[in-house]
Amino acid sequence: MESTLGIRHAAMLLAHRIKIQPTLEQRDYFARAAGAARRVWNWALAEWQRQAAAGGKPNAMALKKQFNRIKYSNPAWLDENGRPWLRTIHRDAHAQPFSNLARAWTRYFEQRRAGRPAHPPAFKKKGRCRDAFYLANDKFRIEGTTAVLPKVGRVALHEALRWPGRILGASISREADHWFLCVQVEVPDAAARLPRSSHGVTGVDLGVSAAATLASGEKIGAPRPLKAALRRLRIRSRRLSRKLDAAKALAGIAGRIPKGTRLPVSNKRIQAAQALARLHARIARVRRDFTHKLTTRLCRENQAVAIEDLNVSGMLANARLSRAISDVGFYEIRRQLLYKAARYGTLIVLADRWYPSSKLCSGCGARNAALALGGRAWTCAGCGAYHDRDVNAAINLQRLATGALAAATALPVASPAATPGTPAGQGPAGGGKVTPARHEHGQQDGSGQEENVAHFCARFC
């Protein structure tokens, strides 16, 4: 898109995450580039903390300048031959952490101001953090199923880029032993829009016993990959920790490992760590597949979908529920629904967190205040109807969706809160209980993980 005016309406920002097939040399470079990004992040964070503690007001630009002055001369950044090893890594990889860090601080203070639980940016530890680095859009190009990258040249892609449009940037990241290229593209609306297969209106109750219950009564069970893999996870974790114990014994360390110690690394320990990482990656893949299929189906088949705007972080604090909830990936389902809604022109209605969708009788509207969290079914004291808890909630949500849709079509008043792609003007429906969702370009996932460049990105992989 050439125009800068109204760019948000003419194009959508989508990210395509493509598996890549690097050679051994390329993998080695990727690992070193990700390591450089991590070390620079840690340097910048330490310096930020030091300046802030000294009463200064650190900022990313000044820190980057400060780093640029030392990065080729400071002994800490020279290799064993006294050469600046950072010269072998493309500069995007070691320039980007500064803006990532500034964004992480901004997010932290925003969350704190909003009274939400927030964690300040943390140091990254090799093997414990996401390995990733950034590429600016003028430093690489994509030719069919090949990407041409700085320093390493041509890399084979598992598929071609799906969309036309302006490439804004990319990141390269590792998941277990696979590498991925995630490309952010500004896709013209005409190419980003997808046709719906039908025009239903539904409510979706996201739950633990069934991942999603639709107003039609259909229950969709999640694959629950974590539960199924939990036994295997325990086995593989145990195998790794035994090898860690052995390494500690070898180094003569009992108890906590002192800061800065490097334990001897055995091949078996590396293998065990890789086996565990592969299992985690598999769990993530199964989960991703499920949430993508569910959210695509909901947006493709419906002109309006209502979901509860769950207080996910609050629920995760409930230890008993937390594993089941994060396994199903509530937050991810909500996030995907929001960006796919823009592509299918579907209205997403977020019911107020306090809307008692489970406690209202979908028949007569009577409120069952006594319904406990564990109660799977109940009989309405008002009309005597017998309700499945989840189906009843989904029907109540469907009613909100119907109301919001009617309000949207009856009152053609422009509303900034409307989902782009739906007919102009979705005002909130009656009762003030619903929020027709914005298409949140700027939304970040709630994991607190540093997403290299994809802070605006609607993951589509």
Ligand SMILES: [Zn+2]
């Ligand atoms: Zn009733």
